[in-house]
Amino acid sequence: MNFLLLLSTLFLAKPTDSLKTPFEKSGGKQSATYQECIAYYKQLSSFSSEVKVLQYGTTSIGKPLNLIVVSKEGISKSSEVNRENKAVLLINNAIHPGEPDGVDACMMLARDLVTKQEMKTLLDHVVLLIIPVYNISGALNRSCCTRANQDGPEEYGFRGTIQNLDLNRDFIKNDAAETFSFENIFTEWKPDWFVDTHVSDGADYQYTMTYIATQHNKLQPALADYQQKVLVPFMNAEMIKKNFEMVTYVNTINETPDSGIVEFLESPKFSTGYASLFNCIGFVTETHMLKPFAQRVNSTYAFLNCWMQKANDDYKTIRQLHVKADDSVAQQQLFSMNYKPDFTSVTTIPFKGYEAEHKPSDVTGAPRLFYNRDKPFTKQIPFFNSFIPTVEIQKPIAYIIPQYSKKLISIFQNNGVLMQELSKDTVIKVEVYYITDYKSTDHPYESHYMHHSVSVKKDTQMIRLYAGEVMVKVNQPANKFIVETLEPQSSDGFFAWNYFDGVLAQKEYFSDYVWEDKAFQLLQSDAQLKNLFEQEKKNNPDFIKTPAMQLDFIYKHSQYFENACNRYPVVRVVNF
Numbered sequence: 128m129n130f131l132l133l134l135s136t137l138f139l140a141k142p143t144d145s146l147k148t149p150f151e152k153s154g155g156k157q158s159a160t161y162q163e164c165i166a167y168y169k170q171l172s173s174f175s176s177e178v179k180v181l182q183y184g185t186t187s188i189g190k191p192l193n194l195i196v197v198s199k200e201g202i203s204k205s206s207e208v209n210r211e212n213k214a215v216l217l218i219n220n221a222i223h224p225g226e227p228d229g230v231d232a233c234m235m236l237a238r239d240l241v242t243k244q245e246m247k248t249l250l251d252h253v254v255l256l257i258i259p260v261y262n263i264s265g266a267l268n269r270s271c272c273t274r275a276n277q278d279g280p281e282e283y284g285f286r287g288t289i290q291n292l293d294l295n296r297d298f299i300k301n302d303a304a305e306t307f308s309f310e311n312i313f314t315e316w317k318p319d320w321f322v323d324t325h326v327s328d329g330a331d332y333q334y335t336m337t338y339i340a341t342q343h344n345k346l347q348p349a350l351a352d353y354q355q356k357v358l359v360p361f362m363n364a365e366m367i368k369k370n371f372e373m374v375t376y377v378n379t380i381n382e383t384p385d386s387g388i389v390e391f392l393e394s395p396k397f398s399t400g401y402a403s404l405f406n407c408i409g410f411v412t413e414t415h416m417l418k419p420f421a422q423r424v425n426s427t428y429a430f431l432n433c434w435m436q437k438a439n440d441d442y443k444t445i446r447q448l449h450v451k452a453d454d455s456v457a458q459q460q461l462f463s464m465n466y467k468p469d470f471t472s473v474t475t476i477p478f479k480g481y482e483a484e485h486k487p488s489d490v491t492g493a494p495r496l497f498y499n500r501d502k503p504f505t506k507q508i509p510f511f512n513s514f515i516p517t518v519e520i521q522k523p524i525a526y527i528i529p530q531y532s533k534k535l536i537s538i539f540q541n542n543g544v545l546m547q548e549l550s551k552d553t554v555i556k557v558e559v560y561y562i563t564d565y566k567s568t569d570h571p572y573e574s575h576y577m578h579h580s581v582s583v584k585k586d587t588q589m590i591r592l593y594a595g596e597v598m599v600k601v602n603q604p605a606n607k608f609i610v611e612t613l614e615p616q617s618s619d620g621f622f623a624w625n626y627f628d629g630v631l632a633q634k635e636y637f638s639d640y641v642w643e644d645k646a647f648q649l650l651q652s653d654a655q656l657k658n659l660f661e662q663e664k665k666n667n668p669d670f671i672k673t674p675a676m677q678l679d680f681i682y683k684h685s686q687y688f689e690n691a692c693n694r695y696p697v698v699r700v701v702n703f
C-alpha cells in the first residue's frame with residue numbers, strides 16, 4: 128500500500144471501526160483478557176481526552192487497580208468534579224471474573240459515550256467511574272470451564288483471588304489488598320450510585336437480566352423512597368423498551384421460583400451492602416447463566432445505559448438526596464442491623480418462568496428437576512421484600528478503639544472516618560460489653576472462623592486508657608459504617624470477623640484444693656454472693672451435681688477473677 132493510500136484509509140476510518148472490542152471482533156463469543164481490557168482503555172484515552180486511565184493502590188498480585196474516569200471535562204481528580212452539577216456513578220466489573228459480562232459491556236459503553244453523538248449527552252451531568260477488572264488475579268486465571276452451568280464466553284477468569292478469597296465477602300474484613308484499594312476509590316470519589324456486574328446461577332426462567340436493588344429497609348427513608356418509587360420502576364420500564372424485560376434476582380424460597388422470591392439481603396460484606404453504609408444506592412446486575420454470552424453482555428450494556436440516562440436526568444435530585452442522607456446519618460441516634468425477611472409481609476409479582484418438572488435421572492436413577500422450556504408461563508408469585516432489623520443500637524457519643532488494632536484503624540482511615548488520639552493516659556467511665564455467648568463456623572469461611580449469634584451484657588466501668596488510644600465520635604456521615612463495624616453483635620462487624628478473639632480466653636485459673644477454703648470464706652463473708660450461689664443451686668440441677676461448677680461460679684463472681692475475660696475492647700463513651 129502506498130503512503131497516500133494509507134493516509135486516506137486512516138482518514139476515512141470511523142473511530143468505532145478501529146475501536147472494536149475483542150467481544151465485537153469475535154462475534155460475541157469472547158471476553159477481553161485483562162491485558163486486552165487495559166490496553167483498550169489506554170487506546171481509548173489516547174483517542175479521547177474524556178477518558179482517563181488511573182491507578183489506585185495495589186492488588187494481591189502487586190498489579191495496580193485501575194480506575195477509568197469518563198467525563199466531558201476530562202477529569203482525573205475527584206476534586207475537579209463540580210458536585211452541584213454532576214452525579215458520580217461507579218461500576219465494578221469482574222469481582223467474580225467467571226462472570227465477565229460487565230467487563231465487555233463497559234468497554235463498549237465507554238467508547239460509545241465518547242464517540243456517539245446521541246450518547247455524549249449522558250455525560251452532561253454524570254461523571255462515570257469504571258473499575259474495568261477488579262479481581263485481577265482471578266481474571267488472569269483463565270480457563271474454559273469453571274462456570275459449569277454458564278453459556279460462554281469461550282474463556283473466562285476464576286471467581287477466587289490468588290488467596291482464594293471471594294472479594295464480594297471482603298468489604299468489611301479487608302483481607303485482600305483489592306478491598307483496601309476499592310475503599311480508597313470509594314472514599315475519594317464518594318459515588319452517588321453504584322453497580323456491581325455479575326452472572327447468576329440457579330433456576331431457569333425467561334429473563335436475561337435480573338437485578339438486586341439495595342434492600343430498601345436499610346436505606347435512609349428518602350433514598351429508599353426514590354429508589355422504590357422512581358428508580359426501580361424506571362429501570363424496569365426502560366429495559367422492556369430495550370427488549371430486556373427484567374425481574375428481581377431469583378432467590379427462591381424453595382427449589383423453584385413458584386414457591387416465591389425473597390429479596391436478596393446484601394449485608395455490609397457485599398459490595399452494595401458496603402456502599403449502602405455510605406448512602407450510595409446500588410444495583411447488582413445478575414444476567415442469567417443459561418443465556419448466550421452476547422445476549423448477556425448486550426443486556427448489561429442496556430442496563431448501564433438506562434441507569435446513566437436516569438442519573439443524567441435526575442442528577443439534582445440524586446445529589447440532594449445523597450447530601451441530605453449524609454446529614455441525617457450524622458445526626459441519627461438509633462442504628463438498625465442484622466436484618467431478616469419479614470415473612471408476614473408479602474406482595475406478588477408477575478414472573479415469566481418455565482414449568483418445573485421431574486423425571487428419573489439418567490445418572491442416578493433418582494427423580495431430578497428440569498425446567499420445561501416448551502412450557503413457558505407468566506404467573507403471579509409471592510415476593511418478600513420487607514426486612515426487619517434484629518438488633519438496634521443507641522449510638523454512644525464516641526467509641527474508643529485500642530491503639531493495638533492497627534489494621535482496623537487503617538481501614539477506618541481509608542474509609543474517611545474522622546478519629547483522634549487520646550493525648551494522655553486517663554481513667555474514664557465508659558460502657559463496656561461482655562461477650563456472654565457466641566457461635567462460630569465449624570470450617571473457615573472466607574479465611575475466618577466467623578462468629579455469629581452473639582449475645583452481650585452491658586456494664587459501666589472505670590477504665591484505664593492510654594495516650595494513643597483512638598477516639599471515634601459518632602457524629603459523622605460515616606456513622607453507619609462506624610456502628611455496624613464496631614458493635615460486637617453486628618453480623619458483619621469486626622468482632623464477627625475475628626478481630627478481637629484475644630479477649631475470648633481466660634488467662635488465670637485456680638487450684639481446687641486451695642480455692643476450696645477461700646470459696647468457703649467468701650460465702651460466709653459475702654451475703655450477696657451467698658444469695659446468688661443459692662439461687663443458682665435452685666435453678667440449675669447440673670450445678671448441684673458438679674462441684675467444679677460450684678467452685679468456678681464463686682471464682683467468677685469474686686474479685687479474684689480477671690475482668691478482661693470476654694470484655695470487648697472497643698468501649699463506648701456515653702457522657703463526658
Ligand SMILES: [Zn+2]
Binds near residue numbers: 223226325326
Ligand atoms: Zn457473582
